[in-house]
Amino acid sequence: MKKILWTLSALLTILLPALLPATIVVSNAIPSQAQTQKAQLKTYKIDRIQFKAPSHWVDRSEGETITLYNQKPPIQGGGMAPKGMVKLAAFVIDQSLEDAVKPAPRGMSNTIQKTERLRISGQPAVRIYATSDEADFIGSVTTYIAKNVDETIVLITFYQSAQVPASVNQIHRSIQVGE
Incomplete structure (x- = not known):
């Protein structure tokens, strides 16, 4: 009798999961910070491009320039930005893509860390990662997208x-070009 019960128990252990529908697990886990931030993105548009940035960022846009900060900006400039601050600016310039990405004049202290030539929604683009010893901010990521022969969206x-914040990479990866 014990042998029969043991065999029946073993068979049920093996076959029962295959016969029953998949178990649904309900979790009260709190979403990760990345999931929460992704769900709280706002789409910004300038000319033919759009990008997504965290919706809680402070919008100080004026005219045809989008300007965002990840925290309330200082009232007046003229010094180092607060630790952890991120500033974003998006605008159109009257230069070709190739002219726009030429190195800055000697007076600037930017050091280019990496340059990527890419295509965004089929448009030629260049992304430049740079650091600076003298600016308000110690690093920057710039994406240049050809609008036409003599205009570039920046x-x-x-x-x-010390490192490129994840939000900065997320914003630059979210860029799309429309009609």
């Missing part, structure tokens, strides 16, 4: 931290 983010 999205630049400045940051005040």
Whole structure:
């Protein structure tokens, strides 16, 4: 009798999961910070491009320039930005893509860390990662997108931290070009 019960128990252990529908697990887990931030993105548009940035960022846009900060900006400039601050600016310039990405004049202290030539929604683009010793911010990521032969759309983010913040990479990866 014990042998029969043991065999029946073993068979049920093996076959029962295959016969029953998949178990649904309900979790009260709190969403990760990345999931929460992704769900709280706002789409911004300038000319033919759009990008997504965290919706809680402070919008100080004026005219045809989008300007965002990840925290309330200082009232007056003229010094180092607060630690952890990120500033974003998006605008159109009257230069070809190739002219726009030429190195800055000697007076600037930017050091280019990496340059990527890419295509965004089929449009030629260049992304430049740079650091600076003298600016308000210690690093920047700039994406240049060709609008036409003599105009370029620029999205630049400045940051005040040792590494490129995840939000900065997320914003630049979200860029799309429309009609």
